[in-house]
Amino acid sequence: QKEVEQDPGPLSVPEGAIVSLNCTYSNSAFQYFMWYRQYSRKGPELLMYTYSSGNKEDGRFTAQVDKSSKYISLFIRDSQPSDSATYLCAMADNYGQNFVFGPGTRLSVLP
Amino acid sequence: ETGVTQTPRHLVMGMTNKKSLKCEQHLGHNAMYWYKQSAKKPLELMFVYNFKEQTENNSVPSRFSPECPNSSHLFLHLHTLQPEDSALYLCASSQDALGGEGMINYGYTFGSGTRLTVV
Numbered sequence: 106q107k108e109v110e111q112d113p114g115p116l117s118v119p120e121g122a123i124v125s126l127n128c129t130y131s132n133s134a135f136q137y138f139m140w141y142r143q144y145s146r147k148g149p150e151l152l153m154y155t156y157s158s159g160n161k162e163d164g165r166f167t168a169q170v171d172k173s174s175k176y177i178s179l180f181i182r183d184s185q186p187s188d189s190a191t192y193l194c195a196m197a198d199n200y201g202q203n204f205v206f207g208p209g210t211r212l213s214v215l216p
Numbered sequence: 217e218t219g220v221t222q223t224p225r226h227l228v229m230g231m232t233n234k235k236s237l238k239c240e241q242h243l244g245h246n247a248m249y250w251y252k253q254s255a256k257k258p259l260e261l262m263f264v265y266n267f268k269e270q271t272e273n274n275s276v277p278s279r280f281s282p283e284c285p286n287s288s289h290l291f292l293h294l295h296t297l298q299p300e301d302s303a304l305y306l307c308a309s310s311q312d313a314l315g316g317e318g319m320i321n322y323g324y325t326f327g328s329g330t331r332l333t334v335v
């Protein structure tokens with residue numbers, strides 16, 4: 106079993122849709138969670154950083170962590186064509202040091 | 217210049233060549249990293265430098281050799297590479313701060329990467 110799994114997509118949605126991106130993991134020691142967005146020919150950029158369980162909201166983005174199910178989600182409300190990118194989740198144990206990345210989900214938001 | 221800059225953006229090299237990738241961060245961060253990104257695979261951590269000292273080397277073949285002369289610059293020296301080494305090489309930095317269990321990484325800032333093709 107891979108340490109972090111993501112549906113690779115591609116996921117195509119119409120503009121304005123609510124998007125749900127998900128990661129599952131196997132290591133119950135993971136405490137720190139991040140979501141990155143990567144545009145084509147660019148490096149990943151940090152979107153959300155959360156610690157332990159719960160929700161965190163930033164504009165149109167909401168990150169949700171369910172440690173009991175070993176499952177994290179990123180919700181994008183009112184999706185825009187500019188949200189078309191690959192989304193990577195990353196997580197680390199309680200030492201919060203070297204993060205393990207998922208393979209990424211490619212999202213296309215169609216105008 | 218702001219953020220993390222990497223040069224060159226693209227590199228094509230033969231298996232017998234020697235080349236170097238360069239990374240510079242303008243953020244005052246205290247940790248720098250090299251990652252390898254291949255198609256449909258997760259980011260693979262290669263090397264970590266904290267306060268200029270190498271702290272991680274994830275079983276990377278010796279044909280990859282990192283160098284960190286100061287806290288702002290990071291190099292990856294390449295020699296006798298194989299075609300399977302073709303990938304996007306990403307440099308990142310972070311400002312690690314003291315947390316409950318030691319130094320905590322509060323998020324990476326990545327460069328745009330060097331697209332390497334080995335022929």
